Amino acid sequence: xxxxxISEVKEKxxxxxxxxxxxxxxxxxxxxxxAGHASLIKKAVETCDKVVVSVFVNPIQFCPGEDYNEYPRxxxxxxxxxxxxxxxxxxxxxxxxxxxxxxxxxxxxxxxxVPPFFYVNKLCGxxxxxxxxxxxxxxxxxxxxxxxxxxxxxxxxxxxxxIIKKFVNDLxxxxxxxxxxIVREESGLALSSRNxxxxxxGKKDALVLSKILFNIKACYEKGITDVSALKETAFSYxxxxxxxxxxxxxxxxDLEDKTKADNNTLVLIACRVEGVRLIDNILLA
Ligand code: PAF
Numbered sequence: 001x002x003x004x005x006i007s008e009v010k011e012k013x014x015x016x017x018x019x020x021x022x023x024x025x026x027x028x029x030x031x032x033x034x035a036g037h038a039s040l041i042k043k044a045v046e047t048c049d050k051v052v053v054s055v056f057v058n059p060i061q062f063c064p065g066e067d068y069n070e071y072p073r074x075x076x077x078x079x080x081x082x083x084x085x086x087x088x089x090x091x092x093x094x095x096x097x098x099x100x101x102x103x104x105x106x107x108x109x110x111x112x113x114v115p116p117f118f119y120v121n122k123l124c125g126x127x128x129x130x131x132x133x134x135x136x137x138x139x140x141x142x143x144x145x146x147x148x149x150x151x152x153x154x155x156x157x158x159x160x161x162x163i164i165k166k167f168v169n170d171l172x173x174x175x176x177x178x179x180x181x182i183v184r185e186e187s188g189l190a191l192s193s194r195n196x197x198x199x200x201x202g203k204k205d206a207l208v209l210s211k212i213l214f215n216i217k218a219c220y221e222k223g224i225t226d227v228s229a230l231k232e233t234a235f236s237y238x239x240x241x242x243x244x245x246x247x248x249x250x251x252x253x254d255l256e257d258k259t260k261a262d263n264n265t266l267v268l269i270a271c272r273v274e275g276v277r278l279i280d281n282i283l284l285a
Contacts (some may be wrong), residue, residue, distance in 0.1 A: 001088065001089050001090070002035050002075075002079050002090045002092060003089060003090070003091050003092075004091075004093055004097060004147050005093070005097060006092065006093065006097060006098075009089065009091050009145055010145065010147075011211055012089060013050075013052075013146060013147050014113055014179060016049075016088075016257075017147075022048075022049040022050060023047070023049050023050075023149045023150065024048055024050045024051075024052065024146065024147065024148045024149050024150070024151070025044035025045075025050070025051045025052070025148060025149070025150045025278075026044075026049030026051075026052050026053075026054065026143070026146045026148035026150070026151045026175075027040045027041050027044050027051065027052070027053045027054070027082075027151070027152045028054045028056075028138075028139055028142050028151065028153070029037055029053060029054060029055055029056075029078075029088070030055070030056060030058065030071065030077045030193065031055040031056075031057060031072070031073060031074060031075060031077045031092075031193075032071070032072035032073070032074050032078070032083050032193035032196065033074075033077070033082065033193045034183075034192075034193065035111070035183050035191055036154055036156065036182070036183040036190075036191040036192070037053075037081075037154075038081060038085055039180055039181075039183050040114045040152040040154060040180050041053055041081075041082055041085045041086070041087055042085055042086075042154070043178065043180050044087075044152045045086035045087070047150055047152075047178065048149070048150055050088045050089070051086065051087045051088050051089075052062075052088065052089045052090075052091055052146045052148065053078075053082040053087045053090050053091070053099065054090075054091045054092070054093075054142050054146075055075060055078050055090060055091070055092040055219055056091075056092065056093055056098065056138065056142075057073060058098075058114075058134060058135070058138040059095050059099075059105055059134075059281065060099070060105050060110075060130075060133075060134035060137060060138065061131050061132075061133075061134030061135045061138065062131075062134070063128050063129060063130060063131060066128075066183070067194075067197075070197075071193070072193055072196050075092055078090065078092075079092075085165060087147065091142075091145070091146070092201070093196060097249040098138070098216060104117045105132075105142040107133065107151045107170070109138075111137075112133050112134075112136075112137045113133070113137045113139075113140045113166050113171070114133050114136070115132050115133070115136050115163045116166065116170075118255075119132075119159075119162065119163050119165065119166055119254075119255055120132045120133075120249070122159075122250075122257075123159045123246060123248055123250070123255070123268055123270070124159050124160075124270060124279065125159065126246075127245060127270075130158050132160070132163050134268055135160055135163070135164070136163065136164065136167050137228075139151075139164055140167070140171075140173070143168075143173055143175050146259070148175055149174075149175060149176065149180065150175065150176045150177075150178055151164075151175055151176075151177055152178045152180055153178070153179055153180070153244075154179075154180055154181075154182065154183075155179050155180060155181055155182050155281070156182045156183075156190050156191075156192065156279070156280070156281070158252075158266055158268055158281045159230075159255065159268070159281070160164055160273060161177070161179050161253060162252075162253065162254070162255055164177060165177050167179070170171075170272075172248060173184075177269055178203060182229040182280070182281075184210065186209075187203075188206055188207055188210035188211065189203065189207055189209075189210060190207055190209070190210060190279075190280045192276075192278065192279075194276055194277070194278065195276075195278075197274070197275075198273065198274055199274060202273050202274040202276065205239075205242065205273045205274070206273045206278055208237045208239075208242055208271065208273075209269050209271055209278055209279075209280040210280055211237055212233075212234045212237050212247070212269060213267055213280055213281065213282040214282070215233055215234075215237075216230050216234070216267050216282070216284075217267075217282050217284055218234060219233055220261050220265075220284045224259065224261075225260050225262070225281070226259075226261075226262045227249045227258055227259050227260065227261055229261075230249070230261060230267075231249075234247055241273060242271050242272070242273060243271065243272035243273075244269075244270075244271045245270040245271060245272065245277070246268070246269065246270050247265075247267070247268075247269045248265050248267070248268050248269075249261055249265050250265070250266055250268065251264055251265065252264050252265065252266040252283055261284055262284070263284060263285040264285070265283070266282070266283050266284075267282050267283075267284060268280075268281040269281065269283060
């Protein structure tokens with residue numbers, strides 16, 4: 001069932017709940033669904049009685065000059081895939097429906113959920129200023145619109161996941177956040193809607209991200225814990241096809257920087273290939 005209006009989602013959820021004690025799951029997405037999203041929807045269907053998948057390319061999480069206009073939009077296919085896995089409702093609002101017709105999308109006229117600076121002023125947040133304000137705001141709206149008991153997010157966007165858990169905890173949102181593992185191609189490439197921008201050659205070059213991470217994990221397992229030494233191992237993989245933005249080692253729960261790696265260390269990488277900004281991460285546990 002495809003719904004575009006907030007009021008209709010609320011009505012449907014009210015009808016589902018009736019006087020029954022059911023569990024509602026939400027899988028927030030920006031569409032262009034791939035096997036990574038499919039794994040989230042599957043987990044939601046296994047965990048919950050009813051599942052809502054939202055498909056919304058959220059304008060307020062794109063920074064000036066980013067790919068908001070180009071971002072792939074494949075709603076018909078998305079609905080087909082989500083329903084084939086067992087989703088009960090696909091919510092695909094327009095920006096006007098989400099933020100109000102004629103509303104200027106800026107934090108001097110629109111209320112935002114602003115995550116703590118410490119969590120935002122690093123990793124992806126450094127180059128994507130305002131991105132996580134936009135993510136938290138839309139996610140909070142989706143939580144309120146659907147009244148979901150559980151929400152499912154991929155570990156691929158690791159900083160996003162930590163920040164969402166943080167605001168849910170700090171602001172007492174009555175929802176449980178379920179984190180799901182990264183889905184990779186057989187080659188190791190982490191699935192992403194933005195992989196669609198890459199040529200075949202670019203996809204090969206993009207393997208460097210997962211290769212660097214897998215190698216770091218192998219080195220850690222051999223006993224190397226010094227973060228500078230682990231970072232050094234990345235350089236042999238990089239060529240002029242790679243524009244590295246960061247390679248960082250942080251605590252998996254609070255994003256505190258690490259100088260010595262341990263089992264709670266999350267290694268995150270961001271690198272441009274053919275101008276496409278790709279991210280990936282691995283836990284050294
Ligand atoms: O991860 C995404 O696709 C988006 O950031 C999200 C969580 C759906 C919010 O727009």
